[in-house]
Amino acid sequence: MKVRSFVEAWNAFFFAExxxxxxxxxxxxxxxxxxxxLLLLRPDWLSxxxxxxxxxxxxxxxxxxxxxxxxxxxxPQSDAWIEAFFWVFLASAVLLTVGFxxxxxxxxxxxCLTSIDQRNLYITHGGDTFLxxxxxxxxxxxxxxxxSLDRLIRIWRGKEGAKLRPCRPWAQRxxxxxxxxxxxxxxxxxAEGLSWVQGTALYYVYNLDELxxxxxxxxxxxxxxxxxxxxxxxxxxxxLGVLIWVEDLRSVLLALGVLLHLFxxxxxxxxxxxxxxxxxxxxxxxxxxxxxxxxWIRVHAASHIGEPLQVxxxxxxxxxxxxxxxxxxxxxFHRLSFRKMRASGSGSQLLSPKTPEQILVSTxxxxxxxxxxxxxxxxxxxxxxxxxxxxxxxxx
Amino acid sequence: MATDFQRKxxxxxxxxxxIAINAFLVFHIVAIPFWCLPISSALVLxxxxxxxxxxxxxxxxxxxDTFSPNPVSTNNYLEALIxxxxxxxGYWTFPRMQLLGPSERYYRERYRKFExxxxxxxxxxxxxxxxxxxxxxxxxxxxxxxxxxLLVRWSxxxxxxxxxxxxxxxxxxxxxxxxxxxxxxx
Numbered sequence: 110m111k112v113r114s115f116v117e118a119w120n121a122f123f124f125a126e127x128x129x130x131x132x133x134x135x136x137x138x139x140x141x142x143x144x145x146x147l148l149l150l151r152p153d154w155l156s157x158x159x160x161x162x163x164x165x166x167x168x169x170x171x172x173x174x175x176x177x178x179x180x181x182x183x184x185p186q187s188d189a190w191i192e193a194f195f196w197v198f199l200a201s202a203v204l205l206t207v208g209f210x211x212x213x214x215x216x217x218x219x220x221c222l223t224s225i226d227q228r229n230l231y232i233t234h235g236g237d238t239f240l241x242x243x244x245x246x247x248x249x250x251x252x253x254x255x256x257s258l259d260r261l262i263r264i265w266r267g268k269e270g271a272k273l274r275p276c277r278p279w280a281q282r283x284x285x286x287x288x289x290x291x292x293x294x295x296x297x298x299x300a301e302g303l304s305w306v307q308g309t310a311l312y313y314v315y316n317l318d319e320l321x322x323x324x325x326x327x328x329x330x331x332x333x334x335x336x337x338x339x340x341x342x343x344x345x346x347x348x349l350g351v352l353i354w355v356e357d358l359r360s361v362l363l364a365l366g367v368l369l370h371l372f373x374x375x376x377x378x379x380x381x382x383x384x385x386x387x388x389x390x391x392x393x394x395x396x397x398x399x400x401x402x403x404x405w406i407r408v409h410a411a412s413h414i415g416e417p418l419q420v421x422x423x424x425x426x427x428x429x430x431x432x433x434x435x436x437x438x439x440x441x442f443h444r445l446s447f448r449k450m451r452a453s454g455s456g457s458q459l460l461s462p463k464t465p466e467q468i469l470v471s472t473x474x475x476x477x478x479x480x481x482x483x484x485x486x487x488x489x490x491x492x493x494x495x496x497x498x499x500x501x502x503x504x505x
Numbered sequence: 506m507a508t509d510f511q512r513k514x515x516x517x518x519x520x521x522x523x524i525a526i527n528a529f530l531v532f533h534i535v536a537i538p539f540w541c542l543p544i545s546s547a548l549v550l551x552x553x554x555x556x557x558x559x560x561x562x563x564x565x566x567x568x569x570d571t572f573s574p575n576p577v578s579t580n581n582y583l584e585a586l587i588x589x590x591x592x593x594x595g596y597w598t599f600p601r602m603q604l605l606g607p608s609e610r611y612y613r614e615r616y617r618k619f620e621x622x623x624x625x626x627x628x629x630x631x632x633x634x635x636x637x638x639x640x641x642x643x644x645x646x647x648x649x650x651x652x653x654x655l656l657v658r659w660s661x662x663x664x665x666x667x668x669x670x671x672x673x674x675x676x677x678x679x680x681x682x683x684x685x686x687x688x689x690x691x
Binding site for chain 1: 526530533534537538541542543557558561562563564565567568569570571572573574575576577578580582601602603607610611612613614615617618619622623628630631633634635638641662664668669670672
């Protein structure tokens with residue numbers, strides 16, 4: 110009986126279908142973090158990874174033995190090739206962010222991330238490690254199932270509707286597991302240290318000149334405050350490692366975790382680490398909560414985005430239906446309403462004969478056809494704003 | 506219409522896929538904590554050795570011991586003393602975070618991390634490469650470098666008996682000397 114309930118709990122945890130929005134949102138943030146990491150490294154691409162880098166490839170292979178996934182081993186060791194590697198990496202990270210060929214690009218990003226770490230392990234920090242491990246599990250996740258170009262392409266091809274399909278979250282769970290493990294292991298290591306137990310650890314941390322970022326108020330450096338800070342860090346790391354799985358405590362712990370990381374981002378100069386870790390918090394937020402948050406943003410943003418429009422279309426055309434599905438998926442601010450011409454028995458006088466494509470946009474200034482219809486949609490739907498740019502030039 | 510054979514084949518594939526995913530999950534859920542938890546029992550060490558090739562290959566190796574078990578209690582920075590072929594000398598300092606502006610400090614932080622690793626005796630294999638890199642910086646000088654010495658300047662943070670803290674005076678230690686060859690400067 111117990112085995113059975115364990116199997117049921119296992120299946121529910123890893124395989125019960127859920128919204129793909131959290132993992133897709135994580136993918137977007139993850140992609141942006143990889144891009145930011147690469148751009149921060151940009152001035153030193155060749156210093157750290159080039160043919161004449163601080164550490165040569167042969168030294169690295171001598172010091173860090175064992176077979177490793179490392180693209181640098183197979184590409185020619187010339188600066189041109191290494192620059193090319195980074196541009197491909199950057200392009201792939203951009204494509205992953207927008208969700209184009211998501212699976213392939215998550216694989217490329219993982220390969221490149223692990224390669225730059227393996228090429229020079231002596232400059233990597235915890236944030237790089239977390240990105241690398243998360244990238245590994247992201248390959249297996251349904252990261253392109255929402256908020257992606259892949260999804261729009263699937264809708265256009267008629268393989269998917271505007272409504273999101275739930276997915277099995279097992280790969281997402283592994284990234285969540287990794288995050289909680291990060292905290293728990295950090296707690297275990299710290300608990301072995303006398304300075305953490307005695308509460309003096311943070312004094313040393315905030316007296317390391319090379320690590321300090323922005324100035325802290327003098328009261329923070331008072332021994333008693335630092336003592337409380339040291340113990341609070343232990344408590345919070347344990348809680349984020351273990352108690353985060355308790356649903357009732359999750360929101361509070363995530364909020365405290367965000368505060369901790371923002372404080373660390375302000376006070377310590379450890380680039381990207383806090384953001385890398387915080388990105389995975391998204392995976393702990395329930396899809397329904399994300400939706401509520403988005404609805405709140407949508408309602409408050411609505412007044413700034415212009416007039417909502419009505420799209421009238423002939424539902425007898427399969428192409429029109431696909432366009433409408435596509436627009437529905439793109440219309441994340443709900444700026445469009447759709448009216449079927451035949452079902453409503455209206456709009457046909459507007460559609461014929463001027464609009465052979467049998468779809469038009471009704472605006473307060475009157476119906477829009479052809480290219481004007483595209484510009485009108487571009488103005489109304491934020492994700493289509495680039496389409497409205499030519500209209501600005503045309504007016505000028 | 507799918508034939509009976511096709512249906513059976515599809516069902517077989519689904520079962521195989523399900524078994525593979527579950528095996529993948531169980532393996533990683535057990536192996537990753539075994540890899541990174543600070544447990545030194547014989548069983549854990551053996552498991553760690555068993556999964557080591559896979560973890561190294563995939564890049565799943567990890568450690569989460571920042572500032573632990575105790576944070577370092579030393580402020581330090583690296584310099585290179587360059588002795589030129591005519592006997593003259595010069596210093597080259599690694600980028601020091603505390604002397605950089607906020608943005609440069611952010612994107613140059615990898616130098617601090619590199620210095621941190623460079624200072625560990627177990628990474629002494631890095632020292633010749635680092636010295637060669639510094640020598641190459643100066644390959645365009647009118648007199649080429651003959652020797653590069655890597656030195657660390659350090660000051661300890663110590664706790665007094667009354668619980669307050671103080672910093673010791675700065676000290677210097679040359680930890681590596683490298684004779685530059687003509688080949689190094691190419």
